[in-house]
Amino acid sequence: MPLHQLDDNRVTDYSADYFLSGALVTNADNVIVYVNTYFKKELHWHCNELIGKYIDKILTKSSKIFLQSYVLPTLIHEKKCQEMQLIMLSAQGERMAVTVNAQLDEKGFIYWSFFNATQRDKLYDELIKTREKLEAQTERLQSLASTDELTSLLNRREMDYRSVLLLEQAKRTHRSVALLVIDIDDFKQINDTYGHLEGDRVLKELGQCLKKISRQTDLVARYGGEEFLIMLPDTHSADTLIFCQRLHQLIAEIKVGSEGLTVSVGACMSDSNSTFTELFKHADNAVYQAKANGKNTTYMHS
Numbered sequence: 001m002p003l004h005q006l007d008d009n010r011v012t013d014y015s016a017d018y019f020l021s022g023a024l025v026t027n028a029d030n031v032i033v034y035v036n037t038y039f040k041k042e043l044h045w046h047c048n049e050l051i052g053k054y055i056d057k058i059l060t061k062s063s064k065i066f067l068q069s070y071v072l073p074t075l076i077h078e079k080k081c082q083e084m085q086l087i088m089l090s091a092q093g094e095r096m097a098v099t100v101n102a103q104l105d106e107k108g109f110i111y112w113s114f115f116n117a118t119q120r121d122k123l124y125d126e127l128i129k130t131r132e133k134l135e136a137q138t139e140r141l142q143s144l145a146s147t148d149e150l151t152s153l154l155n156r157r158e159m160d161y162r163s164v165l166l167l168e169q170a171k172r173t174h175r176s177v178a179l180l181v182i183d184i185d186d187f188k189q190i191n192d193t194y195g196h197l198e199g200d201r202v203l204k205e206l207g208q209c210l211k212k213i214s215r216q217t218d219l220v221a222r223y224g225g226e227e228f229l230i231m232l233p234d235t236h237s238a239d240t241l242i243f244c245q246r247l248h249q250l251i252a253e254i255k256v257g258s259e260g261l262t263v264s265v266g267a268c269m270s271d272s273n274s275t276f277t278e279l280f281k282h283a284d285n286a287v288y289q290a291k292a293n294g295k296n297t298t299y300m301h302s
């Protein structure tokens with residue numbers, strides 16, 4: 001324990017034992033030659049259990065690997081290493097997260113200081129948990145803001161947003177896009193006859209059916225009460241009509257009483273100048289035409 005004599009004969013003890021951090025010295029063979037009493041007080045090591053042993057003794061397996069692969073080479077190269085994160089072991093094998101600074105002298109001795117980082121790690125863990133919670137909440141809010149509650153399809157706002165992006169992409173790649181407006185036939189009558197809950201069940205099943213028939217890249221939305229939209233990228237008019245035929249067949253499998261559900265579909269194809277507003281207008285007019293043609297059919301805008 002070094003004692004320092006002041007000019008006026010007062011003796012002041014500046015021992016490293018008073019520091020609230022571990023101080024340790026290793027020689028050129030990585031053997032411990034000095035430890036302060038922090039190792040006894042906080043980690044319950046007896047001095048003689050450590051002096052003469054390799055520094056590995058107080059480190060976990062992964063910290064030993066880090067020591068050999070990074071810390072020692074860095075010390076040789078740069079003479080010092082700062083704020084490294086290691087896990088130290090107590091005499092009973094308990095783990096303690098530590099921040100380590102180390103300095104190499106010209107004789108090969110390394111002067112290590114270990115700071116307890118448990119509190120910091122706890123705080124860090126809490127911050128990570130809080131961030132994960134916030135991310136999950138944000139995801140949920142984003143999903144709520146973009147999907148229709150009843151059918152889980154895209155809602156109108158999300159469809160308006162995504163359709164513009166999809167059309168821009170189609171223009172860049174010179175591909176055509178089909179827009180379908182799907183309107184349930186006589187839905188008011190379904191509600192009036194079977195009640196609103198049954199009407200909701202029909203909307204839900206139709207939503208699932210549209211999702212099932214569509215590709216991952218298609219946009220499928222509930223756009224209004226009983227009006228649905230599908231946007232098919234990279235699709236030509238012949239394929240669109242085949243798609244609509246299948247759509248009518250599949251939708252007929254949804255039963256309302258003893259009858260199969262029917263829809264009227266208005267379809268239109270994009271060209272290189274189409275905007276979503278124009279396409280929607282054409283497809284919407286086409287639905288009216290399909291209704292005027294007796295319902296349960298598709299009308300393609302030309």
Ligand SMILES: Nc1nc2c(ncn2[C@@H]2O[C@H](COP(=O)(O)OP(=O)(O)OP(=O)(O)O)[C@@H](O)[C@H]2O)c(=O)[nH]1
Pocket residue numbers: 150183184185186187188189191195196197198199200203224225226291
């Ligand atoms: N159950 C239920 N009904 C809804 C919902 N949104 C809208 N509707 C009903 O959908 C019906 C639409 O009726 P109309 O616009 O007259 O259309 P329609 O009866 O399908 O007639 P056509 O379009 O000519 O075939 C109305 O009765 C609305 O109340 C909903 O979320 N749930």
